[in-house]
Amino acid sequence: MTSQATKQIRLTPEGFERLQKTLLQEQNRLAEATRILQEQMETSADNEDTGLEDAKREKMNIEARIDELEDTLSRATIIAEHENEGRVELGALVTLIIDATKKEMRVQVVSAPEAAVLGGSLPRISEDSPVGKELMGRKKGDAFVVNLDNGKQMKYKVKTIEY
Structure with missing residues (x-):
């Protein structure tokens, strides 16, 4: 077992909930895909059937996505306490000023698995992103x-940090 397999993943409460909802949706998709595959198997002739192969692949x-979500959720630690008050850490809501345009951008800093899940009201950026x-x-x-x-550079300034 690699160290990655046992590494804790820190998630916001909202991110944990989104991952759970995504898992439920994928489990429902799996039930539907299994039903379609069974229908394809019953109706396919002995010759090669691309619909059957597509259904198996889907x-x-x-199943791979469900395994990934279950693994992430099993290693999840929900962020509750903020150790570095006043500094950006996971779960922080940050307002940035983009130097070139002077426009503001409000984002939430989250772990990579949480950033990959759709939903939520704020744009999320991964702690692993540039x-x-x-x-x-x-x-x-x-x-x-x-x-x-x-090769270009972008300048930002931290305007506010909230939790």
């Missing part, structure tokens, strides 16, 4: 630069 993809990495541990008023993949 069922396998859903902006997320630079943002972690910052305090109100801090300015920072993010190097983008295309």
Whole structure:
């Protein structure tokens, strides 16, 4: 077993709930895919049937997604306490000012598994993303630069931090 398999994943309460809802949706999709696969098997002729192969592949993809969600939820720790009050950490709601445009951007900093799940009212950025990495541990008023993949740089300033 790798260390990744036992590593705790920190989630906000909302993120944990979204992951649970996503798991339930995937389990419902699996039941439907299984039903479709059974129908395909009953109606397919002995010759190669692309519909049958597609149904098998879809069922396998859903099963893999369910395994991934169950693994994430089993390793989840819900963020309750904020150890570094006044500094950006997981779960923080941060208002950033984009230096080039002076526009504000409000985001929530979350773990990668939580950032990947759709839903919620605020844009979420992963602590593993370029902006997320630079943002972690910052305090109100801090300015920072993010190097983008295309070689450009973006400057941000932390306007507010809430929990």
